Amino acid sequence: MSKNIKSLLAAIKSQRVKSKTVKKFSGTFADYIKLLEENPHLAKTAQRRLYEALSGPGFNKMPDSNPRKNRIFDGDSIKVYDYFEKHFFGMERVIENIMAFLHSAAHRGEESRQVLLLMGPVGAGKSALVEHIKAALEGEKYFYLKGDPHRGEPLQLIPRSLRETFEAALNVRIDGDISPVARHKLLKELGGEYENFEVAETTFSQRGRRGIASVPPMDANSQDVSVLIGSVDISKLDKYAEDDPRALSLNGAFNVGNRGIVELVEVFKNEIEFLHTIITATQEKRIPSPGKNDMLHFDGVILAHCNEAEWNRFQSEHTNEAIIDRVVKIDVPYCLELNQEIKIYEKMLGLSDFDAHIAPHTLRIASMFSVMSRLKQSAKCDPVTKMKIYNGEEVVEKGRVKKVDLRDLKEEARHEGMSGISTRFITKAIDMALVRSDKNMITPVSLIESLTTCVKEQIADEEFKYKCLELIQKVVREEYLKILDTEIAKAFIAAYEEQAQALFDSYLDNAEAYTTHQRMRDRITQEERKPDEKFMTSIEEQIGITGSARDGFRSDVTAYMFAKMRRGEKVNFKAYEPLKEAIESYLINSVRDISRIVTKSKTRDKDQQKKYGEMVGVMIKEYGYNEDSAEEILTYASNNLWRDS
Helix, strand or coil, X not given: CCHHHHHHHHHHHHHHHHHHHCCCCEEEHHHHHHHHHHCHHHCCCHHHHHHHHHHCCCEEECCCCCHHHHHCCCCCCCEEEHHHHCCCCCCHHHHHHHHHXXXXXXXXXXXXXXXXXXXXXXXXXXXXXXXXXXXXCCCCEEEEECCCCCCCCHHHHCCHHHHHHHHHHHCCCCCCCCCHHHHHHHHHHCCCCHHHCEEEEEECECCCCECEEEECCCXXXXXXXXXXXXXXXXXXXXXXXXXXXXXXECCCHHHHCCCCEEEECCHHHCCHHHHCHHHHHHHCCEECCCCCCCCEECCCEEEEEECHHHHHHHHHCHHHHHHHCCEEEEECCCCCCHHHHHHHHHHHHHHCCCCCEECCCHHHHHHHHHHHHHCCCCCCCCHHHHHHHHCCCCCEECCEECCCXXXXXXXXXXXXXXXXXXXXXXXXXXXXXXXXXXXXXXXHHHHHHHHHHHHHHHCCCHHHHHHHHHHXXXXXXXXXXXXXXXXXXXXXXXXXXHHHHHHHHHHHHHHHHHHCCCCEECCCCCCEECCCHHHHHHHHHHHCCCCCHHHHHHHHHHHHHHHHHHCCCCCCCCCCHHHHHHHHHXXXXXXXXXXXXXXXXXHCCHHHHHHHHHXXXXXHHCCCCCHHHHHHHHHHHHHHCCCCC
16 A cells, blocks of 8 residues: 555544544533623524625725726725635625625624525626525524424523513524424423423535525426425324424424525426515515425525516516515626636636646637627627726827727616626637647637637627627627737747837937927947937827827826826836837837748748747747647737738
């Protein structure tokens, strides 16, 4: 037996010994109230328990330094919860709304008597959110009446005539009554001596069906309310009467989820009669008991989710008003932030067993397609500009930051993000591209091909299919070619940063002298001379600055840069976006011809081949390509960027 196997077996044994040594409370009700005297917090409602489990890891307000706060959330104070932060992206508003609901419910507000409904399109993350919420309870301990399948709160043993006294003495609130099963045990076996009723400690477990229950949609022909409330065990009727609590099988979802969570999956796919239990479970916190027994107290959080079409259909029926009135709906739209969408796919790939090379921009291209498919058409800007604004980017046109207000765009397209390409669709397209790759890699080129295939094969709606194909070929592809054009040129310029900075310094010197009507001193020769207008114009014309606009642009650049200097901030060619764009364009255009040559293997001489090799080296070292992906991208560029050369 290897040393490694021995250590694993030792770990198993150690874990078993440890689990056996963990002491769980086991005593009488009298012992339990002694615990409560020391810690009244042990007797808390399901809503409070869940809220504390989710907020316990901590939360912070999004700092002012986070650019998303001002650019995406318009300066609003956004709470970021640690429990969700590393698992969900672009969902801060949704999570904040969920936590606001639970916070109110934890304090016995009206939300404590409401169903929390997550409504959104397929693949938006509703189920993932619910699963993550349920997981927060796993392993949390609670106390219950031993032998009670409903696992009620032990304080329910206290007669109503004494509850006020106990509440004051223990600093607790007592709600509800014990189950018929517990009552039978109390009266028949303990002679009403509730102080001697056994109390046990357990933990929440979805697998063990303790405090966490899930109800999938049921076929109309097979729906049975017993799934929710349990049933009378027919096998026990030869021993007990039908109204004898001992004949009850309290294994329904509301019995299992008592003290914790009941999840209703795709809730409105069920028939209305099946959902009537919700009415009393929420408002009165009671559920029917099987057979002829009394109602059962229910202390739990009801989490439901559905898509928009189901909600609209259900809402349109006036006979459903009683249930609708007990629902708090929270929209869960698709992510509309490009950078956050990228994080989603990074996470999904991280969870898979794929160990492949992902070329730069691949996930960005996937995210561009998915996000733009979800955006509504705007009269104020094109889809790419809208996507960038939603991403918190400054869109520069002709040297000026394009002024399109995010609030105006969102006001123009309310209810946005409830349709479009799902995250799941993109993930499948990525998987397909990886599976079909013979070099264990995926590039923007192979992904575009995979997306196109998936759209053609999987989207039935012809109008939406046409829209998606057009988006891929005319928008996403063209945007990628722009990215590629710039990147290849940057890779070719060996000293890009140095050259760019030198151009920036020279432009700033000339612009300062021009705006202050002074002569300038040459940095090399130290000779005084007039500002070089020809040089400044060659930079400015790269972004469409011409004529009278030149004076204003030069003044803006000078004022901005010196303001940063006074604040002690770092000043380089990237500091002012319009000038950065102009300098990059200037450099790119200066090497365009040679870039065309070096990407064509048949026409390269020895010197050009050397330069080509250096460029590939930069792409590998600086940008994250490998040799195969760099070759594929450069071949694609030579076939699509410079066809006229």
